[in-house]
Amino acid sequence: MKPKHFNSHHHWYVSMLDHMIVQSGPSAKEMLYTYDTLLHRFAARLSKAEAQAMAVMDGCLAVIPSSLNKISSTYTPEFLGLSSSGLWSRYSTYGKDIIVGMIDTGIWPESKSFKDEGLGPAPTGWKGTCESGRGCDSSNCNGKIIGARYFSKGYEAQNPTLIKETLEYKSPRDNDEHGTHTAPTVADAALSGISYFGFANGTARGMGPQARLAICKACWEDGCYDTVTVAAMEQAIADGVDIISISIGSRDMAFCYDNRAIAAFGAIEKGVFEL
Structure with a gap:
């Protein structure tokens, strides 16, 4: 539905906000993100x-308030019916050169789980990059x-003081x-001699130990x-990940009002599935 006289969707969206300023006067209106890869x-x-x-x-098709969700984890290998024996081990290349976009709380890059031997x-x-910030720079990749x-x-748009620099790293650091827990679950390099306080000693390995990680x-x-x-x-998809x-x-909401569900559908249309 973008009018032809706008060069891009972004310019169209900005004009909508500018029109509101004319109608209602100056306010705290602020453009945060423009989405064009997975959805318009x-x-x-x-x-x-x-x-x-x-x-x-x-x-404008709909205005959907931004929702706050909590991090969680699940047992993906069991959910997918995978085990260390059978087809997974006999025919899999264990994610060789697959790029996984990890969307979470960041990464602690010094962990041995992320060695690149x-x-x-x-x-x-x-096409991705390694951004710098407090406690993290390109040398950590x-x-x-x-x-x-x-x-x-x-x-930060919800409240500029939400990110407390003294408590949180305004950078990819976790x-x-x-995030440092979920990333190895997906692509942990094989580490031997791992235990839980001396119990259950063995080898820790992610589902795709040869996969690469793109941290978001x-x-x-x-x-x-x-x-x-x-x-x-x-x-992540613009950078070139294969999996998210x-x-x-x-x-609990209808998919048509779930921004992330709609984006995941757009990702599938781009050939990228969500794990």
Whole structure:
């Protein structure tokens, strides 16, 4: 439905916000994200009255409030019916050169789970990068962690003081440890002599030990806003990931109003599935 006189969807979206300023006067309206890879939408900070006005504008299908979701984990290998024997071990290359976009609380790159022994450079066509911030820079990436980004704008829009620099790393570095737990579950390099305080000694290995990791920190101390999660999904796919891994809960709502579900459907249309 984008009018032809706009060069891009972004310009169209900005014009919608500018029109509201003309109608209602200056306010705290702010464009946060434009989504064009997985879905045609934008995220903006609006008052309740502004959201109601936006909902009746030409070209607006729906206005959906951003929801806050919590991080979670599950037993993916068992859910998929995979085990260390059978087809998984006999015919699998264990994720060789598959790039997994991990959308979570970030990463603690010094963990031995992310050693890159035996892994060469990033696969051809990879367009990601390793962003710098407090406690993290490009030197923390290697042949296993080939990309690391962080997304904070949509989270801070709820309250500029939510991210407390003295408590959280405004960077891809993991402050919560959840992302550093889920990433090895997917792509942990094989580590021997692992135990739980001396019990259950053995070898720890992720589902795809030869896979690469693209870290997207989209979850912070209070949780994960879906506007930020979708922005991370968009960037991960633009960078060239093959799979997206998200261990984040969701609210009980119809899929047509679930921003992340709609984005996941768009990802499948791009040939990328969510784990």
